[in-house]
Amino acid sequence: MKLPSTLPASAVLGLMLLFLVGCQSDQQAAANGADVARPPAAVDVRTLVAKDIELKETSSGRVAAFREAEVRPQISGIIQKRLFEEGSTVKKGDVLYQVDPAPYQAALESAKAGLAVAQADLNSTRNKAERYRKLAAQLVVSKQDTEDTTAAWKLAEAQIQVAKAAIQSANINLGYTRITAPISGVISRSSVTEGALVSAQQTTALATIRQLSPVYVDIKRNALTAMKSSQQTAPEVLLTLEDGTAYPETGVLKSSESSVDEGTGMLNARALFENKDGLLLPGMFVRASLATETVRNALLVPQQGIQRTPNGGTSALVVNTENKVESREVVVTEAIADQWLVRSGLVAGDRVIYSGLQKVKVGDTVQPLEDGKPVDDGSKATGSGESDDDDAGNPASGQKQE
Incomplete structure (x- = not known):
């Protein structure tokens, strides 16, 4: 029996449709099989644990x-000796320099001699005033002469005080030839050596003493x-x-x-x-x-887990108890090491995604991992790797960089 050489057009079209339907069914079945076989994306999470932290x-x-004092001369003269070791510790009152005392010793002796002269003058004027007072009672001398001798006596008494003050001043200047430490501490290098001329008006300090404890x-x-x-x-x-x-x-x-x-x-x-x-x-x-x-009951979130929102706020992706991804609006303030301090938007026990964010979106089912281990729900997580002792003990510390 001989077959026809050609098929009707309707038969050819029917065969093509059957072929296309069969291919579509195979592709759909393959896709459905892939969906069933693909596991949830694994993401790293941090389970939040509330604890008291101390912001720093x-x-x-x-x-x-603590104290710093410059050593300066209070008189002029030649430095005879430096009496300290540079860089050593000195005590208040220690003699540091000796200035040539000869001129000031001579000035003291002169002042003492001036006191002796004033004392002799006082004796003379006092005796004269007493004689004139007796003679005035006998009307032998005038009242004016009596008053003049009395005034000379009072002036001589004042000269005694002047002479004593001169001695005191000379003594002070003589004492200034021994330049002493104004405070206790460590002394610096000396700016002068023996033989240098120093004066009370000089701008350069002889040395500096610093109290270091x-x-x-x-x-x-x-x-x-x-x-x-x-x-x-x-x-x-x-x-x-x-x-x-x-x-x-x-x-x-x-x-x-x-x-x-x-x-x-x-x-x-x-x-x-x-x-x-x-x-x-x-x-x-x-x-x-x-x-x-x-901060009491503070929550710290890894910085990688906080994202900026289009409106300028911040958000975090959280894995709920059904292992589905949720988005939370959060408020963060201080950065503490590699974490943010969360002021609102999250609670203790929340599982925040901080790694693998690019693989998931809100609503996806994920496999949360904490410290590389699967976590079924928030009740099994231990938090950020801190021990229970830390939670119950002293507040953790956080530092803010200025």
Whole structure:
């Protein structure tokens, strides 16, 4: 039997439709199979744990001496001796320099001689005044002569006081030939040597003494933060040295200026530290940290978990109890290390996504991981890796950079 060489057009069209329907069914089945096989996206989460934290303000600072005094001559003369070792510790009253005392010793002897002359003149005028008073009673001398001798007597008495004052002044100047330490502390290099001529009017100090225990640390504070904490007890201050090591002693904030620095917008403040080991030297750069506020039941979120919204706010993606992604509007304030302090929008137990954000969107089902381990719901999470002892013990600390 011979088959027809051609098929009707309707038959060909029907075969093509059947073929297309079969292909579509296969593709749909493949797609459905892929959806069933694809697991939820894995995301890293941090389960929030409420704890008390202590906010800290940090600032750069400079060490300053507790007391600093320049050694200056109070008389003129030639330096005969320098009686201290440069860089050593001296005590108040120690003799540092000896100025040639000869001229001042001579001036003292002259003043003493002047007192002797004044004493002799006083004796003479007193005797004369007494004789004239007796003669005046006998009308032998005039009243004017009697008054003149009495006035001379009083003048001689005044000259005694002048002579005594001259002796005292000469004694003081003689004492100034021994230049002493005005305070206790470490003395600097000497600006003069033996044989140098010094004077009370010179502009250059002979040396400088600095008291180095305790010492001040001058810091700059945020003016608003300082005003908020001004009514509280003076906060303790911690120091970090230039090499990154912590200074062992704790300081106390002692004073703040009454005006804000117009150039920096900061408030200059001063803290006091013990310095028995001499680790702090004037001019040294340090980092100061002081507690400003204790936040009760604070929540800290990794900075990667906070996103900016189009309206300028901030938000976070949270995994709910059904492992679905939700978006929360949040308010964050201080940055503490690599975390944000959340003031509102989240609660303890929330699981915030901080890694894998680009793989998910609101409404997606995800597989939350915490510390690399799957987390079924918020009740099994331990939080940010902190121990229970930390939650129950002292407040955690957070630092704000200034």
